[in-house]
Amino acid sequence: QVQLVQSGAEVQKPGASVKVSCKASGYTFTNYYIHWVRQAPGQGLQWMGIINPRGGVTSYAQNFQGRLTVTRDTSTSTVYMEMSSLTSDDTAIYYCAREGSNDGFDIWGPGTMVSVSS
Amino acid sequence: SYELTQPPSVSVSPGQTATITCSGDKMGEKDTCWYQQKPGQSPVLVIYQHNKRPSGIPDRFSGSGSGNTATLTISGTQAMDEADYYCQAWDSSTPYVFGTGTKVTVL
Numbered sequence: 001q002v003q004l005v006q007s008g009a010e011v012q013k014p015g016a017s018v019k020v021s022c023k024a025s026g027y028t029f030t031n032y033y034i035h036w037v038r039q040a041p042g043q044g045l046q047w048m049g050i051i052n053p054r055g056g057v058t059s060y061a062q063n064f065q066g067r068l069t070v071t072r073d074t075s076t077s078t079v080y081m082e083m084s085s086l087t088s089d090d091t092a093i094y095y096c097a098r099e100g101s102n103d104g105f106d107i108w109g110p111g112t113m114v115s116v117s118s
Numbered sequence: 119s120y121e122l123t124q125p126p127s128v129s130v131s132p133g134q135t136a137t138i139t140c141s142g143d144k145m146g147e148k149d150t151c152w153y154q155q156k157p158g159q160s161p162v163l164v165i166y167q168h169n170k171r172p173s174g175i176p177d178r179f180s181g182s183g184s185g186n187t188a189t190l191t192i193s194g195t196q197a198m199d200e201a202d203y204y205c206q207a208w209d210s211s212t213p214y215v216f217g218t219g220t221k222v223t224v225l
Contacts, residue, residue, distance in 0.1 A: 035214065037161075045153075045161065045204050047214040059213065062119070095160060104151040104166035105206075111160055 002026035004034075004096050004109035011115045017084040020112045022096030029077035030054040033099040036070060036081045038092040039111075050099070051079055086116045120209035122217035129223045136192040138220045140205030146183040148207040152190045156201045164203075165190060192222070200224045 007021040022034065036048040049060040051070045058070050067084045079096060093111040100106030122142040130136040140150065152165035163172050165181040168188065178193045188207070192199050205217035 037216075044219040045155075045206075045216040047216060050214070061213070097161075100163075100166075100172075102166045102170065102172070103149060103208075104163040104172070105153070105161070106163050106166075106172060108160035108162070 002098075002107055004098060004107055006094075006096060006109040006112045009113040009115070011117065012086050014087055014116055014118055016086050016116075017082060018086060018114050019080055019082040020094050020096075020114070022079045022081070022109050024077045024079070024098070027098075030074060032101075034070075034072070034079045035097045035099060035105060036068075037095045037097055037105075039095070040089075040092040043092075048081070048094075053077075053079065086114075088116050090114065091116050120207075120212035120215050122205055122207060122215055124203075124205060124217040124220045126218070127221045127223065129225055130192070130195045131225055132197060133194055136195045136199070136222055138190040138192075138203050138205075138222065140188040140190070140207075140217045141186055142188075142207065142209075142215075142217075143186060145188045145207060146185045148183075148188075148209070150181065150183055150188040151206040152179075152181060153204045153206065154199075154201045155204065161204065195222075195224055197224050 005023045030053045035050045051058045053072045069082045072079045095111045096109040097105035098107040153161040154164045155161040164179050169181040180191045203220045
């Protein structure tokens with residue numbers, strides 16, 4: 001079945017970087033964009049960025065410009081989200097989501113909890 | 119930047135209609151999606167392109183839009199519909215922006 005499987009929870013110190021993976025299966029990887037969305041504890045959803053797996057072109061939300069990098073590996077159908085210069089405000093669940101042909105985010109990963117604490 | 123505003127909470131009795139609004143500049147002209155998120159779970163797409171339902175979403179969920187407001191309506195609300203709901207739209211200034219979220223409580 002169509003699914004996105006994410007890497008496990010992370011604990012990082014302030015100033016460090018984190019890299020989260022999102023492995024797609026059950027569909028043609030290069031046919032659908034992948035987005036990253038985060039949700040801080042008790043808060044709403046925040047869009048972070050997008051990658052076109054076919055050519056690797058990315059676009060990031062203004063808030064994350066300069067410290068967010070999204071990449072992909074077509075050989076393993078995996079998308080990676082790397083964020084640097086972490087602060088406690090980056091403590092959140094990070095989701096990858098597929099943008100379906102209907103323009104909605106039709107498939108979501110289970111989320112990866114990233115905790116930033118000294 | 120583009121912002122979408124939703125009421126923090128909506129309460130509804132079982133079997134009644136819940137209406138959730140999403141306000142933003144010219145929101146009625148934008149393709150809107152709605153997501154349902156239950157505690158501890160990932161969001162689920164319930165409406166796309168304003169008023170279309172993905173396969174498997176009950177027809178009690180419907181969407182509409184006009185002017186500066188998009189609306190999600192849940193007709194004949196059931197206890198299982200208790201969740202947080204988020205609208206989403208695309209804007210050139212803030213792509214893929216999400217609304218502030220609405221907690222629907224079925225009393």
